[in-house]
Amino acid sequence: MPESKLGLLQGTLDVMVLQTLAAMGPQHGYGIARRIEQVSGDEILLNQGTIYASLVRLQHRGWIRAKWGASENKRKAKFYSITPKGRVRLGQDVAYWQRLADVMGRVLASRARENGNA
Amino acid sequence: MRELLARLLAAFHRSRREQDLDAEIAAHLKLAIDDLVSRGADPREARRLALAKFGGVEAAREEHRDARGLPWADRLAQDLRYALRTMRREPAFTAFAVLIAALGIAAATTVFSVLSTLLLRPLPFSQPDRLVWVANAPPEDGLSAQTLQVLRFLSFRNRNHSFRDMAAYFAFYEPGDSTLNWNGRIERLNVLPVSQNFFPLLGVKPEIGRGFSTQECQWNGPKAALLSHGLWVRRFASDPHLVGRTIPLDDSPVTVVGVLPASFDFGAVFAPGIQMDLYVPFPLTDETDRWGNTLAVVGRLKPGVTIQSAQAEATVLGQLITREPHRGNDITPQLTPLKQHVSGRLRPALLTLAFAVVAVMLIVCANLSNLLLVRGAARQKEFAIRSALGAGLARLARQVLTESLLLALFAAAVGACLAWLGTRALAGLTAFNIPLLSSVRLDGTALAFTIALAVLSGVVFGLAPALHVPRGDVGEALKEQGRAATDSHRHGLLRSVLVVAEIAFASVLLVGTGLLIRSFLRVLDVNLGFQPARAAAMRIDMPSQFLQDNMAKTTVARRDAYFNDVLGRVRSLPGVEAAGIIDSPPLGRNRTWGIAAHGMTYKPNEYPEAFVHVVSDGYIPAAGIRIIEGRDFTERDTTETEPAIVINETLARRLWHGEEALGRQVDGPFKTPCRVVGIVSDVRHLALEQASGSEMYFTLRQVHDLPSIYLVLRSRLDTAALTSSVRQTLLPLDPEMPREQFESLEQLVDRSVSPRRFIVFLLAGFAAFALVLASLGIYAVISYSVGQRKQEIGIRMALGASPGTLQNGILRETLRLAAIGLAVGAFVSAAASQLIQGLLYGVRPEDPVTFLGVIALMLAVAAIAGYLPARRASLTDPMIALRAE
Structure with missing residues (x-):
């Protein structure tokens, strides 16, 4: 059901792409998109096309680099890999998102308690 | 920083990036299809699924472009391309709009250059702001x-x-x-x-x-x-x-x-x-x-x-x-900053010009705004289609603004060229008595001003059309068959307001110009006291042997003989009616000496003074000065006879307060009192606008202080013919006579009124331009509204309305607009004309002739501008008009 899927928050896709590349090594666009869908358990509403805007953005910032190559089934495809700068950035982003998630968790948990008390 | 650089590079390698992206998208889809097929999907179904997952190839491309390049630059380039295409599609409209704006911009830039030279730019001296003019x-x-x-x-x-x-x-x-x-x-x-x-x-x-x-x-x-x-x-x-x-x-x-x-x-x-x-x-x-x-x-x-x-x-x-x-x-001592001394006199006139140019520019903007609005209405369908294709309202507004800015910039380019010509023409005007005029030029500041002005006016005249990008129902707009659009009423109102503003500004300009033209005519009409027509003057200083401070009697006699010779020879030339000599022709240099009624004592501060003219016999009639009483000097008034003086009416009144002055004695520059032998009319020798004050004439046979000598002739011959025949006849007397030209006294008068003429000419040009623009504005609005109401007119004619009635109705509408504009204009003019009071001469700021004249002119022009479309409407064939739907 599309309605129940999560919309993407601003900036989250870039982090997911970096994380995917860090975890899986060089990957083409389709592979990255598939991977994100799989990892999220198909919970994310992702137009695969949007991944390319994110990829070019990360490339411009020097966090990933790209090279044309061949896929396992001999298809020509552009492969992206994370750069050292990208890893540093990923570290910062992960820390940020974890803190945010923690805070959100705590805030929402307290709300749940209040509701419970009422 | 790095990102910006990458984006810039991307913007340059646009097509390669685009191909790269296409290849990547194609690869993506193939990989997706492979993947889906390998997971058991039907190949055809797999393609559909892959595309669905991808979610709009075009959208992805657009997003990619935004992330990759300089989206605003891309859009700007797109807007510009589109604007250029629009402009090319309507070359007549474009040329017309550019021309109007260019004329306005050229006028503004030229006036700005003059202003900047005369008022803003410092004098060409070191630390000029510390320089002071010290007058007595x-x-x-x-x-x-x-x-x-x-x-x-x-x-x-x-x-x-x-x-x-x-x-x-x-x-x-x-x-x-x-x-x-x-x-x-x-x-x-x-x-x-x-x-x-x-x-x-x-x-x-x-x-x-x-x-x-x-x-x-x-x-x-x-x-x-x-x-x-x-x-x-x-x-x-x-x-x-x-x-x-x-x-x-x-x-x-x-x-x-x-x-x-x-x-x-x-x-x-x-x-x-x-x-x-x-x-x-x-x-x-x-x-x-x-x-x-x-x-x-x-x-x-x-x-x-x-x-x-x-x-x-x-x-x-x-x-x-x-x-x-x-x-x-x-x-x-009376101190004025030197700059103020030099150009302060012209300041009010220049500021008037500046205001005039602002008014012209506003009229230009209102006019273009109007034209763009009319065209915008005609382009409603185009906009509807574009917005249906996904262009946002802001984007469309920006598109309209881009078009107007582009128009303005084209106009700036043309206008700068015109202004360059204009400033060069002004700098070359040597006949004008205006300080620093020769250094007027189009400099960097003026060019910056032009560009700023173009952008500003582009925004101003583009704003209304941009805000009026048709919004609302696309279907509605598309259904419209060239008939009044959803917000046409609001549109029509705005257009009317713009026209009213144009008429108001134009009438203010016309009133100001009218007042100044009438002042100018009054100045030209002034009783100069001499008759410049058919009179000419040339400098003919005497040979140096007569130029001694203390002259022996023999020298005086030889000198008098020399003058007799000169005047005798010149008077005998064919075509010369009268000839005389003066130390300085009217409207030239002036000097004052003390003069007193003989036997009167004056307080130290009240000792009478008068402007001095040292003349020969015959000068007074040659210059066309009227002798009211008494006589002119003659050859017999010499150092041997009683000193003689001719005074003007003002001096006669000053010395004897209305009593008989002829024959009385005054204490002048002689050892003995001198006798008043003649009373002549006052001559405006300082400026046309300025009363002459006390004047006195001495004969050059009795007063030898002659710093320069001008021969003044009255003749029907032109100055060139006079020059050569006089030169020929005088050369034997003074073989070393320099080559000089006769200058007609009319030229002298012209030069003296040149600053006023300069202002009047420029203003009249602006006012004419404003009038044309305002009439165009009226014409455009009325013919548009008639065009929009074709069907209504057709119905009314079918129901029996006569063409005359229709025509009158439309004319009434036109005149109503004009009347509102004129009312506003008259109100503003009444205030504005007070401000230019200092420039007026012989005309009251509320001069009814000017005001009524402008109102009549404006109404006539409005009537003509409204009549043409009205007539066209009245000739409408009702059948055709109705079928047009």
Whole structure:
């Protein structure tokens, strides 16, 4: 059901792409998109096309680099890999998102308690 | 930073990036299909699924572009391309709009250049804001009153604490005071005697050579001259070795000590219309002190001294010096910043021009706004389609604004070219008595102004159309069949407001111009007291043997014989009706002397003074001055007979308060009293707008102080014919006579009114332009509204309305707009005309003739502009109009 899927928050896709590349090594666009869908358990509403805007953005910032190559089934495809700068950035982003998630968790948990008390 | 660079690079490698992306998307889809097929999907179904997952190839491309390149630049380029295409599609409209805006911008830029030269740009001297003009009286009082006496000046210079230094020049120079006999050509030159420190004070250094030495500035010191750059180039072929050598000036050798830089133009600043050729030292000594008030003074304030405090000191010090026992004229210094002295007189006129140009620019904007609105209405369908294709409202508005800005920038380019021509034309106007005019040019500041103006006006005239991008239902707009659109009422109202504004501005301009034109005509209509038509003057100074300060009787006799000879020869020339001689023709230099009714005593401050003219017999009739009582001088009024004086009516009233003046005696410049032999009409010799004051005439046989000699003729012949025949007949008397041209007295009058004419011409041009624009505005709005209501008109005609009724209805609508505009315009004009009161002459600011004239003109123009579309509407065939739906 599309309605129940999560919309993407601003900036989250870039982090997911970096994380995917860090975890899986060089990957083409389709592979990255598939991977994100799989990892999220198909919970994310992702137009695969949007991944390319994110990829070019990360490339411009020097966090990933790209090279044309061949896929396992001999298809020509552009492969992206994370750069050292990208890893540093990923570290910062992960820390940020974890803190945010923690805070959100705590805030929402307290709300749940209040509701419970009422 | 890196990202920006990458984006910039991307913007340049646009097509390669695009291909790369396409390949990548294709690869993505193939990989997705492979993947889906390998997971068991039907190949055809797999393609559909892959595309669905991808989610819009075009959207992805667009997003990619945004992330990759410079989205605003891309969009701007797109907008520009689109705007250019639109403009190309309607070349007539584009050309027309660009032309209107260009004319407005050119006018504004030209006026700005003049303003910036005369009011904003500093004078071409070092630290010009510290320079002060020191006069003895306000400018309307005549040169003798305005100038200072040498010893008084020196005393003031030594004792004041406000000025770092003060310099002076001899104010009673006359064009052509010296003759240069060089390389076989004898030419009259304009010479200015200056104090030693004149150039150092202004910060002007000779281009080559040096300034005047102290010795050269002594009475009877070694003769020296500084050449102007122009004379050096023109007569001496820019010969650098000239410095140190002598040139024959007025028959005696004068050492050229230096050449002044080309950037120094005395005339442009101090004496508009005069090209100074060379400068000689003016000795500040007892000898020159005896000449009375002669000095025009410029001072340089000490750092930190304000002009107010300098004035306060000068007033007190002036009184102190005046009371001292040394004989001399009063000194009452009046300080003005030099810049203000130079261009202050023109300031109100220039500001009027500036306001006029602003009004013109606003009319231009209103007009273009209107045109764009009309066109915007015609483009509703286009906009509807574009917005259906996904263009946002903001995007469409930006598109409209881009178009108007592009128009404005094109107009700026054309306008700058026109302004360049305009400023060059203005700078070349030598016949105008306007300071600094020759240095008017289109400089960087003016160009910056042009561009700023273009952008501003582009935004202003694009704003209304941009805000009126049709919004709302696309289907509705598409369904419209060229008939009134959803918000056409609002549209129509806005257009009407714009037209009303145009009419109002135009009428304000017309009223201002009308008042100034009427003033100008009044000035030209002024009773000059002499008749410039068919009269001409030429400088013919006498041979130098007659130019001695203390003349022996024999010299006087020879001199009188010389004048008799000159006048006799000239009068016998065919075509010459009358001839006479004067020291300075009307509207030229002036000087005043004291004059008193014989036997009267006056308080020191009330001693009468009058402007002096030294003339020959025959001058008064030759100039066309009316003799009211008594007689002209004759050849028999000589040093042997009783001194004679001819006075004007004002002086007669001043001295005897309406009693009979003829035959009475006055104390004048003679040892014995002189007799009033004639009373003549007042002559406006200072300016046309200025009453003449007291005037007196002496005959050159009795008063020998003749700094220059002008021959004045009354003749039907043109000046060229006069020049050659007079030259031929006088050459035997003075073989070294320089080549001079007769100038008609009408030319003199013309030059004197030239600043006023300058303003009137420019304003009239602006007003005409405004009138045309306003009528175009009316025409556009009425014909558009008629076009929109074709069907309604058709129905009404089918129901029996006569063409006449329809026509009247439309005309009424037009005149209603005009009337509202005129009402607003009249109201504003009434206030604005008070502001230009200082420029008016003989016309009240609320002059009913002008106001009614403008109202009538405007209504007539509106009626014509409305009549054409009205007539077209009344000729509509109802069947065709109805079928058009």
